[in-house]
Amino acid sequence: MVDALGVAVVGFGWMGRVHTQAYARVRHHYPHLALRPELVTVAEEVPGRAEEAAAQFGFASTARDWREVAADPRVGAVSITAPNFLHREIGVAMAEAGKHIWIEKPVGLGPEDARAVADAVAGSGVQGAVGFNYRNAPAVEAARDLIASGEIGTVTHVRVRLFSDYAAHPEGALTWRYERERGGSGVLGDLASHGADLARFLLGDIASLTADTAVFLPERARPAGATAGHSRATGGEVGPVENEDYVSCLLRFASGARGVLEACRVSVGEQNNYGFEVHGTEGAVFWDFRRMNELGVSRGASYQDQPVSTVYVGPGDGEFGAFQPGAANAMGYDDLKVIEAYRFLRSVAEGVPYGATLADAVHSAVVLDAMARSAESGAWVTVGGPGVL
Numbered sequence: 001m002v003d004a005l006g007v008a009v010v011g012f013g014w015m016g017r018v019h020t021q022a023y024a025r026v027r028h029h030y031p032h033l034a035l036r037p038e039l040v041t042v043a044e045e046v047p048g049r050a051e052e053a054a055a056q057f058g059f060a061s062t063a064r065d066w067r068e069v070a071a072d073p074r075v076g077a078v079s080i081t082a083p084n085f086l087h088r089e090i091g092v093a094m095a096e097a098g099k100h101i102w103i104e105k106p107v108g109l110g111p112e113d114a115r116a117v118a119d120a121v122a123g124s125g126v127q128g129a130v131g132f133n134y135r136n137a138p139a140v141e142a143a144r145d146l147i148a149s150g151e152i153g154t155v156t157h158v159r160v161r162l163f164s165d166y167a168a169h170p171e172g173a174l175t176w177r178y179e180r181e182r183g184g185s186g187v188l189g190d191l192a193s194h195g196a197d198l199a200r201f202l203l204g205d206i207a208s209l210t211a212d213t214a215v216f217l218p219e220r221a222r223p224a225g226a227t228a229g230h231s232r233a234t235g236g237e238v239g240p241v242e243n244e245d246y247v248s249c250l251l252r253f254a255s256g257a258r259g260v261l262e263a264c265r266v267s268v269g270e271q272n273n274y275g276f277e278v279h280g281t282e283g284a285v286f287w288d289f290r291r292m293n294e295l296g297v298s299r300g301a302s303y304q305d306q307p308v309s310t311v312y313v314g315p316g317d318g319e320f321g322a323f324q325p326g327a328a329n330a331m332g333y334d335d336l337k338v339i340e341a342y343r344f345l346r347s348v349a350e351g352v353p354y355g356a357t358l359a360d361a362v363h364s365a366v367v368l369d370a371m372a373r374s375a376e377s378g379a380w381v382t383v384g385g386p387g388v389l
């Protein structure tokens with residue numbers, strides 16, 4: 001018996017669209033899922049955008065104000081894909097209204113916001129999933145298993161990189177992303193949040209760190225009208241970029257391993273150059289998002305001149321088997337969101353969490369906050385500690 005679950009999407013930019021497509025596809029890949037998501041309503045503040053989404057994807061209704069979604073008895077679960085400054089207010093309100101939430105990273109403007117949403121979810125007994133999609137890549141899960149099995153020996157150090165050019169164009173509009181009040185941090189929340197989550201997913205807790213940040217494009221033109229994604233603006237009033245374009249960070253893990261995390265949103269010539277290199281005493285494992293279904297693996301007993309093999313993930317790795325019948329049939333970015341939708345809906349169906357949760361969002365936010373504090377003071381900062389997480 002498959003029950004219907006009414007779902008809503010709040011904020012129909014890039015992520016709103018991807019969440020909607022994931023709901024539409026999830027049962028194609030997971031026919032045994034005990035819930036059938038039904039697109040009940042979509043809320044958007046830009047006039048016409050919700051209506052367009054409803055016409056294209058089949059939402060039964062639309063709303064201008066997300067509060068209508070919180071009060072809608074047809075809605076059992078909500079995707080919160082609005083800008084960061086709205087995550088806390090909407091996340092808390094939806095959880096308190098008894099709606100399960102699938103909320104985008106970084107979950108608010110800082111650790112207090114992420115904690116408030118986590119507390120509301122725990123207090124209301126609903127499920128809360130978070131959009132740390134890169135950890136859903138089957139190759140990333142395979143890398144984690146490989147590391148945990150000891151096949152590369154004891155992990156010594158890791159390098160995590162997230163380089164992008166999405167903000168590199170000088171005519172990139174001054175959207176919410178570049179404002180403290182609406183975006184919070186810059187590349188920290190946008191990209192390093194994924195990096196902090198990946199580092200912890202692979203190697204465990206980060207104990208301390210020191211970071212440096214920089215703004216390389218200090219001014220941008222304000223957009224003339226509504227924006228979605230990374231819009232361009234020319235000729236408009238120019239305003240200041242209030243948050244960082246770049247971060248570099250040295251990490252010490254609780255395990256004793258060392259790490260480097262570097263992220264930049266204005267790297268000309270870099271398109272989604274996201275990945276990691278994990279080194280151990282007997283081997284290494286390499287992943288590059290642009291070749292999402294491959295791992296570079298070096299293992300053996302040679303230590304020196306030990307070869308690196310390309311391993312294509314296959315049906316035995318993570319959720320690969322739900323998408324492709326054999327190794328080296330490529331999966332793509334949107335598939336990671338289908339996996340996230342599956343884990344979210346399975347959590348709702350079974351009442352126990354699968355995949356990234358709000359606790360993971362709090363961990364990531366605490367790490368980012370430590371980076372920001374270190375960048376200001378120039379000092380090493382202890383991450384977490386009693387009562388912090």
Ligand SMILES: NC(=O)c1ccc[n+]([C@@H]2O[C@H](COP(=O)([O-])OP(=O)(O)OC[C@H]3O[C@@H](n4cnc5c(N)ncnc54)[C@H](O)[C@@H]3O)[C@@H](O)[C@H]2O)c1
Pocket residue numbers: 010011012013014015016043044045046049064065066081082083084086104105106131132133189190227228229230
């Ligand atoms: N997991 C990922 O890989 C990933 C990638 C991109 C963005 N994100 C996250 O997703 C969120 C949205 O990012 P995006 O790139 O889709 O942004 P976007 O600007 O493309 O979309 C945001 C949408 O929210 C709408 N909106 C703003 N205020 C609203 C309100 N009060 N009520 C309803 N709708 C409102 C905007 O009009 C816009 O359509 C951000 O938190 C971002 O960090 C995650």
